[in-house]
Amino acid sequence: MQTSPHTTKERILTAAEELFARHGFDGASLRQLTAAAGVNLAAVNYHFGSKDRLIEEVFRRRLDQLNGHRMTALSRIAGQPQTTLEDVLAAFIKPALELSHEGSGSLFMRVLARAFAEHDDTLRRFLSENYGHVMRQFTVEFARLLPDLSKEELYWRVDLVTGALTHAMSGFGMIQRKSDVTERMHREQTAEHLIRFAAAGLNAP
Amino acid sequence: MQTSPHTTKERILTAAEELFARHGFDGASLRQLTAAAGVNLAAVNYHFGSKDRLIEEVFRRRLDQLNGHRMTALSRIAGQPQTTLEDVLAAFIKPALELSHEGSGSLFMRVLARAFAEHDDTLRRFLSENYGHVMRQFTVEFARLLPDLSKEELYWRVDLVTGALTHAMSGFGMIQRKSDVTERMHREQTAEHLIRFAAAGLNAP
DNA sequence: CGTATGCTCAAACGATCGTTTGATTCGTGC
């Protein structure tokens, strides 16, 4: 089995990511999906076993990438005395922005927002089991930098930040690049907006 | 046609609200729905015409209520010199919290979050056409109270606030009442948390 | 009493879904 970007498996994953983002997990049928990928209908069940396992693979591919970058960024600043709240927020937000501007991954944040909206227990357990430690690590660091917040209030505010970012990055927000700024600049500006808002909210009296 | 709370039509609407929140619009079938409501399968198409029109009615019933309360609260404070940012946020948030604690309406915010996540154009156009003026009125008032923000930044931050609230109120958040506080108190505390966070975010430097 | 009207019901319709099957093609190592 090859892992070149043009194997049947990879082409299915790429087409799935787009169609799941656009029409939802139920809304996108395997017939649309395989047609868009230019492969046979039976290829999904042959390579992934079932549609549900395909959905899991779509998540795994991007979340490994996203959370790897997040953990790398966090480990560089965690526990250090000069680290600011904005630094931690940057470690959380910037990898997501980079992913969402990275060509083929640009629709994944929408898929993620959809997964949050669906209260499907299987999917939520999968997310929690595989990537729960990332949120936990970030929460530890937030707690260190916000010592005046009770545990309850901290969870509250981290959750509100997560909601704001998910909502914004899933494509509702103003993340529309104007033609006179480069993509890199736009990404920087977007990150600054998000970080400033989130830091102020976390620091609320 | 009666409008008593036990007519076939009302029982369908109530069951639909719950099942749409729990399993999504596609995930909840008319067969589950009519079985839960204790009515015949054909009753949905007889009373509403189609499943899509039923979905619209589920939205209309609650959104008329929600946005009516929001506009009433806003009209009492709009344009007045002593009005604070927290007042406007309260006018936006509290009606939603009251609705989500109001027995049969408690699942509607989840339905709304789901609708946001699905990028279905028909549904979004319906929401925008029927209730867009509410968000516009609130934005005008926010602009008055935040004169230093550019139009772009204002839209940005209002969108982030909306995302945080939708996320929180759709049931992910910490909105879990402890047994030693009354529901009224809990609602007040929740509102205070949300308003404090949102006000700080909007006022960010 | 008879008959319209509003509503409910079981049953069926065609379409589409995820999945499986069995034959066929392709590439590789003996």
Place this chain on the structure above:
DNA sequence: GCACGAATCAAACGATCGTTTGAGCATACG
């Protein structure tokens, strides 16, 4: 050159979906 496993293919399977049908029931009105 041959055989064997991996991969692809068209076709079909059973299940479930939203919707429609036409008969049956109730209530109100002449």
